Amino acid sequence: xxPIIILQxxxxxxxxxxFATIGELFAERAGVLNLGVEGMMLIGxxxxxxxxxxxxxxxxxxxxxxxxxxxxxQIHALITITLQADQVVSGLSLxxxxxxxxxxxxxxxxxxxxxxxxxxxxxxxxAQIPLLGxxxxxxxxxxxxxxxxLTPLAWYYIxxxxxxxxLRAVGEHPAAADSLGVNVQGLRYFYVFVGGVLAxxxxxxxxxxxxxxxxxxxxxxxxxxxxxxxxxxAQWDPLRAAFGSYTFGALRRLILDIQGxxxxxxxxxxxxxxxYWGFFLQMLxxxxxxxxxVIGSREAVRKRLGAPAxxxxxxxxxxxxx
Amino acid sequence: xxxxxxxxxxxxxSSPPRPPVIQMLGIVKRFPGVLANDHADFEVLEGxxxxxxxxxxxGKSTLMNILAGLYRQDxxxxxxxxxxxxxxxxxxxxxxxxxxxHQHFMLVPSQTVTENILLGLDEPRFLLRLSEFDRxxxxxxERFGLKVDPRAKVWQLSVGEQQRVEILKMLYRGAExxxxxxxxxxxxxxxxxxxxxxxxxxxxEGKTIIFISHKLQEVMAIADRVTVLRKxxxxxxxxxxxxxxxxxxxxxxVGRDVLFHLEKEAKTPGEVVLSVQDVYAENDKGLPALRGLxxxxxxxxxxxxxxxxxxxxxxxxxxxxxxxxxxxxxxxxSGELVSNKPVQFGIQRGLAYIPEDRHQVGSxxxxxxxxxxxxxxxxxxxxxxxxxxxxTAATRFAEDLKEAxxxxxxxxxxxxxxxxxxxxxxxxxAREISGKPRLILAVQPTxxxxxxxxxxxxRLLLAQRAxxxxxxLISEELEELISxxxxxxxxxxxxxxxxxxxxxxxxxxxxxxxxxxxxxxxGD
Ligand SMILES: Nc1ncnc2c1ncn2[C@@H]1O[C@H](COP(=O)(O)OP(=O)(O)O)[C@@H](O)[C@H]1O
Ligand SMILES: [Mg+2]
Numbered sequence: 001x002x003p004i005i006i007l008q009x010x011x012x013x014x015x016x017x018x019f020a021t022i023g024e025l026f027a028e029r030a031g032v033l034n035l036g037v038e039g040m041m042l043i044g045x046x047x048x049x050x051x052x053x054x055x056x057x058x059x060x061x062x063x064x065x066x067x068x069x070x071x072x073x074q075i076h077a078l079i080t081i082t083l084q085a086d087q088v089v090s091g092l093s094l095x096x097x098x099x100x101x102x103x104x105x106x107x108x109x110x111x112x113x114x115x116x117x118x119x120x121x122x123x124x125x126x127a128q129i130p131l132l133g134x135x136x137x138x139x140x141x142x143x144x145x146x147x148x149x150l151t152p153l154a155w156y157y158i159x160x161x162x163x164x165x166x167l168r169a170v171g172e173h174p175a176a177a178d179s180l181g182v183n184v185q186g187l188r189y190f191y192v193f194v195g196g197v198l199a200x201x202x203x204x205x206x207x208x209x210x211x212x213x214x215x216x217x218x219x220x221x222x223x224x225x226x227x228x229x230x231x232x233x234a235q236w237d238p239l240r241a242a243f244g245s246y247t248f249g250a251l252r253r254l255i256l257d258i259q260g261x262x263x264x265x266x267x268x269x270x271x272x273x274x275x276y277w278g279f280f281l282q283m284l285x286x287x288x289x290x291x292x293x294v295i296g297s298r299e300a301v302r303k304r305l306g307a308p309a310x311x312x313x314x315x316x317x318x319x320x321x322x
Numbered sequence: 323x324x325x326x327x328x329x330x331x332x333x334x335x336s337s338p339p340r341p342p343v344i345q346m347l348g349i350v351k352r353f354p355g356v357l358a359n360d361h362a363d364f365e366v367l368e369g370x371x372x373x374x375x376x377x378x379x380x381g382k383s384t385l386m387n388i389l390a391g392l393y394r395q396d397x398x399x400x401x402x403x404x405x406x407x408x409x410x411x412x413x414x415x416x417x418x419x420x421x422x423x424h425q426h427f428m429l430v431p432s433q434t435v436t437e438n439i440l441l442g443l444d445e446p447r448f449l450l451r452l453s454e455f456d457r458x459x460x461x462x463x464e465r466f467g468l469k470v471d472p473r474a475k476v477w478q479l480s481v482g483e484q485q486r487v488e489i490l491k492m493l494y495r496g497a498e499x500x501x502x503x504x505x506x507x508x509x510x511x512x513x514x515x516x517x518x519x520x521x522x523x524x525x526x527e528g529k530t531i532i533f534i535s536h537k538l539q540e541v542m543a544i545a546d547r548v549t550v551l552r553k554x555x556x557x558x559x560x561x562x563x564x565x566x567x568x569x570x571x572x573x574x575x576v577g578r579d580v581l582f583h584l585e586k587e588a589k590t591p592g593e594v595v596l597s598v599q600d601v602y603a604e605n606d607k608g609l610p611a612l613r614g615l616x617x618x619x620x621x622x623x624x625x626x627x628x629x630x631x632x633x634x635x636x637x638x639x640x641x642x643x644x645x646x647x648x649x650x651x652x653x654x655x656s657g658e659l660v661s662n663k664p665v666q667f668g669i670q671r672g673l674a675y676i677p678e679d680r681h682q683v684g685s686x687x688x689x690x691x692x693x694x695x696x697x698x699x700x701x702x703x704x705x706x707x708x709x710x711x712x713x714t715a716a717t718r719f720a721e722d723l724k725e726a727x728x729x730x731x732x733x734x735x736x737x738x739x740x741x742x743x744x745x746x747x748x749x750x751x752a753r754e755i756s757g758k759p760r761l762i763l764a765v766q767p768t769x770x771x772x773x774x775x776x777x778x779x780x781r782l783l784l785a786q787r788a789x790x791x792x793x794x795l796i797s798e799e800l801e802e803l804i805s806x807x808x809x810x811x812x813x814x815x816x817x818x819x820x821x822x823x824x825x826x827x828x829x830x831x832x833x834x835x836x837x838x839x840x841x842x843x844x845g846d
Contacts, residue, residue: 160450165440165450168432172432173430179412180443181442303607
C-alpha cells in the first residue's frame with residue numbers, strides 16, 4: 001500500500017467523476033436537473049468499448065460514446081424543456097433507459113477480449129516535481145490530463161465569458177434572459193447536451209482507460225449518482241467540483257486497496273479478515289450521496305447552498321408577472 | 323354624463339404641437355376568459371411623459387407588453403413614427419428603441435449590475451472584460467443621474483437601486499421610449515421623488531416616457547398627458563394632466579363617483595390584545611427577517627404597519643398566526659402566549675387572519691362558498707353535528723353571510739375560484755369576521771381590488787374597530803394606512819423604526835428607508 005500509488009490511481013478514478021460532475025453542473029446551471037447521469041455514463045462506457053473493440057480505434061470509441069450519450073440526453077431535454085414535464089421523473093426514467101439499452105447492446109461484449117486503450121504518458125518536466133509529479137503527472141491517461149484542462153476552462157467559461165453569463169442568467173432568472181432576447185429554451189437544450197456529452201466521456205474514461213472493459217452495470221457502479229451528489233456538494237462551482245471528484249476518486253481507491261494487505265501499519269488488518277468491514281467502507285460514498293441528495297432536495301437548503309434559482313422549473317414565456 | 327363629452331372638453335385645451343411617436347390603434351388582446359384590451363387606442367407624443375392610468379386589471383400592463391413585444395395583439399396595429407411595425411420579441415422592440423421596465427424586475431440577482439445590463443447584447447463578443455464595461459455603464463449612469471455601483475451584485479441593491487438598473491438597462495440599449503410599469507409601487511416616498519426627478523431629466527433629454535399607474539396623485543404630479551383605461555377600454559385619451567381634478571380622473575378610471583373620505587368615529591382604545599415582544603424569525607431562505615420586533619395593538623384601534631415590501635411583513639404575519647417559527651421573543655394574544663403554538667390555538671382565541679394571497683392561502687379555490695366560509699366553524703355547533711357536518715345548517719350559515727356581506731355570486735355552491743377579487747375578499751372577510759374576532763390581522767386586504775371593493779373592505783374594518791376588535795393592518799398603500807389607522811408603525815429590515823399617530827407622511831417615508839424615529843426627531 002504505497003500512498004503515492006493510491007493517490008495516483010485516485011486521480012485517475014476521480015477523472016471519471018470529474019467529467020460527469022462538470023457535465024451535470026452545466027445542465028443544472030442552465031436550470032435543468034438531469035438525474036440520468038448514471039444511464040448516460042453506461043451508454044458512453046458501453047458504446048466506447050464496443051466501437052473500440054469492433055474497429056480497434058479507441059479514439060473513435062471515445063467520439064461515439066460522447067455523441068451517443070449526448071443524443072440520449074436530448075430525450076430528457078425534449079421532455080422537460082419543450083413538454084415541461086417533471087425533471088426528476090424524466091431523469092430517473094433516463095437512467096433506466098440508458099441502463100437498459102447499454103445492458104442489451106452490451107450483451108456478450110465482455111468476451112470481446114482486449115482492446116487497444118487510450119495512451120498513458122508522463123509530462124516531462126512536471127513529473128519531476130516532488131510528491132505532485134508522481135501523483136498527477138506520471139503515467140496517467142491522456143483523459144486525466146484533459147480533466148486538468150477542463151476544470152479551469154469550465155470555471156473561466158461560466159464566470160468570465162458572455163456565453164457563460166447567459167448560461168447563468170438562464171438558470172437564475174430565465175424570464176430576465178428571455179426579455180433581453182436570450183434564447184432560453186435553446187440554451188437549455190444545449191447545456192443538457194453538454195451534460196450528456198461529458199457523461200458519455202466519463203463512461204468512456206472508465207471503459208477505455210481507467211478500468212478497461214465492460215462489466216455491465218458494474219462498469220459505472222453508481223458513480224453517476226455520486227456525480228449528482230457532488231454537484232450539490234460543490235455548490236455548483238467547477239473548482240469545488242474538481243476538488244470533490246478527486247477526493248472521492250482517492251477515497252474509492254483507498255477503500256478498495258485497504259482490503260488487500262493482511263497487516264496495516266504493522267497491525268492485523270480488520271478489513272482483510274472481516275469482509276463486512278470492507279462492505280461497510282464500500283458503502284460510504286453511496287451513503288454520502290444519499291445524504292447529500294436528501295439534504296439537497298429541500299428547497300430551502302438548496303437556496304442556501306446557492307443553487308441556480310430556476311433549477312428544476314420549466315420556463316414558460318408570459319407566465320405570471322409579465 | 324358621457325365620456326365623449328368629457329374628452330371633448332379636455333381636448334379643447336391645447337397642447338404643444340409635437341409629432342406622435344407611438345400610435346396603437348384598435349388593439350384587442352384576449353386571455354382565456356378575459357378581454358384584457360378591447361379596441362384600445364393609445365397615442366404618445368415625442369418627448370412627453372404620458373401616464374397610462376387605470377385600476378388593477380384594467381389592461382394597462384397587457385397593452386404595454388404588446389408595445390414592448392412580449393405579447394402579440396389579436397387585432398389592431400402599432401405605428402412607430404407613422405410607420406407600421408410588428409414586434410415578435412422584446413428584442414425587436416428594444417431595437418426599435420422601445421424599452422420596458424416591468425412591474426416585477428427582470429434582473430438576475432446573483433449577477434453584477436454590469437452583467438445584467440450586458441445580458442443579451444452582442445458586445446462583448448466572448449470574454450466579458452467586465453472592468454471595461456463597468457466604465458461604460460458608469461458613463462451612462464452618470465449622464466442620466468442614475469447612481470448605482472456597476473460592480474455590485476443585484477441582490478445587494480435596494481429596490482430603488484434595482485429599478486435604476488432596469489432603467490439603465492434600457493438606456494444602455496439606446497431606448498428612446500421608456501415604458502415604466504407601476505414603478506412607484508415598490509418605492510418609499512423619498513425614492514418616488516428621486517424617480518420623478520430622473521424621469522423629468524430624461525424627458526428633458528428628449529426621451530419619451532410612458533408611466534403606468536393606478537395612483538391618481540402620482541399621475542397628476544408627473545404626467546404631461548393621461549390616457550385612462552377601464553376594463554380594457556380607453557375612457558380618456560391623451561388629456562392634459564394639469565387642469566384635471568382628482569375626482570374627474572377617478573370617475574374616468576372607475577366609472578362612477580368615488581368617496582375619498584371614510585368617516586371614522588372617535589374611540590378610546592381598550593386593553594392590549596396583541597403584544598409582540600422582541601421577536602426574531604427567519605425568512606424562507608433562512609436569512610434573518612425579523613430582528614427584535616416589538617409592537618402592541620389594543621382593542622378598538624386600527625394599527626397600521628407601513629413598510630416597503632419584503633422588510634419582514636410577511637414573516638411577522640406568519641409568526642403571529644403560528645405559520646412560522648418564532649426563534650426568539652414572544653407573541654401574546656389577550657394575555658396568552660401564542661407564538662410557536664399550533665395555528666388552531668390562535669384561531670380558538672379569536673385570531674382572524676386576512677392573508678395577502680387570497681387565492682392560495684385565504685381560500686380553497688375549488689371549494690364552494692359554503693365550504694370556504696365554514697372553514698373556521700365546521701367543528702362547532704350548529705354546523706358540527708357530532709362527527710358530521712350539518713349541511714343544511716352550513717348552507718343557511720353561508721346564505722346569511724352572502725346576504726350580510728353582499729357577496730355577488732349565483733349561489734353559495736359557486737366555487738370560490740369563479741369569484742372576482744372583491745367578492746372573494748368578502749367571502750374571506752365574512753368567514754373571519756363572523757367568528758367575532760378579538761384580533762384581526764389584515765395583510766394587504768385591498769390589494770388588487772377595484773375602488774368600489776376597496777371602500778367595502780375598509781368599511782368592514784372600521785366597523786370591527788367600532789365593535790371593539792383590535793386590527794393590525796399591514797399594507798403598502800400609505801394613503802390607506804393613513805386614512806384607516808389610529809397609529810402607524812414603520813417596519814424596516816425586520817425592526818420597528820418608530821410609530822406616528824398624526825399620519826406624518828414625511829416621517830413615515832424616512833423610516834421606511836431605514837432612519838429610526840429617534841434620529842429623525844433629534845436631527846430636526
Ligand atoms: N398572462 C395572462 N394570462 C391570463 N390572463 C391575463 C394574463 N395577463 C393579464 N391577464 C388578465 O388580463 C386582465 C388585464 O390585466 P393587466 O394588463 O395585468 O392589468 P393591469 O396592468 O391594468 O393591472 C386581467 O383580468 C388579468 O387577469
Ligand atoms: Mg399591471
